[in-house]
Amino acid sequence: MTSDERVVVIGSGLAGVRLARRLGELGIPVTLIGEEEHPPYNRVLLAEVLAGRYRPEVIALPAPAEPVRGRVTGIDRAARTVTRADGTVTGYGRLVLATGSNPVLPPLRGLFTAGRELPAGVHAFRTLDDCLNLSAAVRPGVRTVVIGGGLLGVSAARALAARGARVVLAQQSERLMERRLDPAASALVERYLTGLGVEVHTECRVRDVRSPDGTVRSVELADGYALDADLVVLACGVRPRTGLARAAGLDVDRGVVVDDRLRTSDPHIHAVGDCAQHAGTVYGLAAPALEQADALAALLAGDPRARYTGTRSLTRLTLAGAGGPFDLAAFGETEGRPGDDVVRLADATRGTYRKVVVREDRLVGGVLVGDLGTVGALARAWEGAEPLPSPGGPLLHLLTTDGGC
Incomplete structure (x- = not known):
């Protein structure tokens, strides 16, 4: 199979796997490149793994074939090739960026140790490895501070409470999930979490992570009050992964800019999922990612009517x-x-x-x-x-x- 015919998809999350499966069903040759060592999985269900309701294999995604493992380090648009960290070069006819997003790490004092490593006991909550590492550290009564009261923070706090942790949820804005819910609904979410034993603090800004011996001991709030902590979970949102696209000279705003055909500024390169910005919007949700993958599969299969015009999610x-x-x-x-x-x-x-x-x-x-x-x-x-x-x-x-x- 020549590289001129092959679609290469970078990213084995929901969008990448959905696209690869659809293309496989249509008989279009596709190579799926995944950075994580785990088989593809449904990131939406990570909180259920953390809560102990599901084992990791339960959230596996059905993929058309085992993804090629490795981190893509560069795109050569002229040669139409991608290079992985081990030096392997793969040619493409069409390239699809489904690189997803990274967790936002807030600018807190003491958050990083030497070498830009998080202190022991401080965890992001974005990947299956994050989930498994955090799950291994949770035990009944462990003092846990979740920073961030959006969808991810609320899910993490509930999961940790289900494991018996003593959870404090620190939200900087005046209410939980303020971007998605109105005040009355936010109040009901807070009441539910409180009923699970979660201590909720709104209008609460964390300014310092204290880890004098390299292991987190407490977090300090803006008013000087300190919360003892054995674990700290960073749930402060996500940011599109655009590094590869930017380095390749593609148009990037908050995400990789795409049109209604999900094309980037290079007509041979497309983007879908959390990394894509369509009509000024970066969705960061599962439903738009899946719709984009389906639309792009139809486009690559030659459907002249196929377009992505946005998702009412x-x-x-x-x-x-x-x-x-x-x-x-x-x-x-x-x-x-x-x-x-x-x-x-x-x-x-x-x-x-x-x-x-x-x-x-x-x-x-x-x-x-x-x-x-x-x-x-x-x-x-x-x-x-x-x-x-x-x-x-x-x-x-x-x-x-x-x-x-």
Whole structure:
């Protein structure tokens, strides 16, 4: 098989594996290059491995073939080759960057030891190795500080509490998951975590990691208060991995810039998943990554109609604890603007909450906590962007029935 015909995919995460599998089904020769030593896995389920609910092999992804192992260190666009760290050179007809993202490591004093290594007991939470190392360190009663109260931090705090750790969650902003949830939904998430034994601190900025002997002992807050810690988990978000693209001279903004054909500034190179920036948006979520992979597979197979025009993505999270599962979903704009119609239904006893935002007779967003029976109907109304029949009755019907789901 000549290199002119081969698609080379760099990255064996959700997007890369999905694309390679689709191309294999279409009979298109593909080489998947993965940097991690583990077989491809579903990163979305790492918190379940940390919680002890799943073994690592349960979250494995079905791949068309075992990925080629190795870290790609360079792209030669003129020769259409990629070079791995061991010196191996692979030719390509089309190259796909599915390099994903790296954890954001906050600029805290004392975070790095000599050689830019994290102190013992301080863990990022992005890869399966991170998860396994953290899992090995957790034991009942261990004092743990999770820094970051977004989706990843909330998931990590719940998982660690399930393992019996004494968890403090430190969130810099005024509420949990503030980018995805409205204040009422955030409050319910905090109440649930508190019920699991997690101590939640919002508007709380960590400024120092103390590890006098190379092992973390405490973290210091901006107000001078110190939290004793045997473990520290960094859950401060992710940043697209764009180093390869930048070094190759491709257009890079926050992510690798792509068009509706998922092409970079080099027409022979594409990008999908967490590393890609389409129409100004870096999604960093599973659903857009999978949609991009499917669209690119169709494009590479020669479908003239195939395009990627963006994803209207719904965020869904299930937290499982001793008190039973806690479900939430959010989509679109969860905060209304002046003139919007906002409908809320709350049941404090059951801990459920439903809210939708309607603008000019169209559903533009919503958030549901505790009972997701209506999420399918609401998501369809939102994704279709069709005018609602009228405010009031039909909308209330969507909020209070399962819509046939």
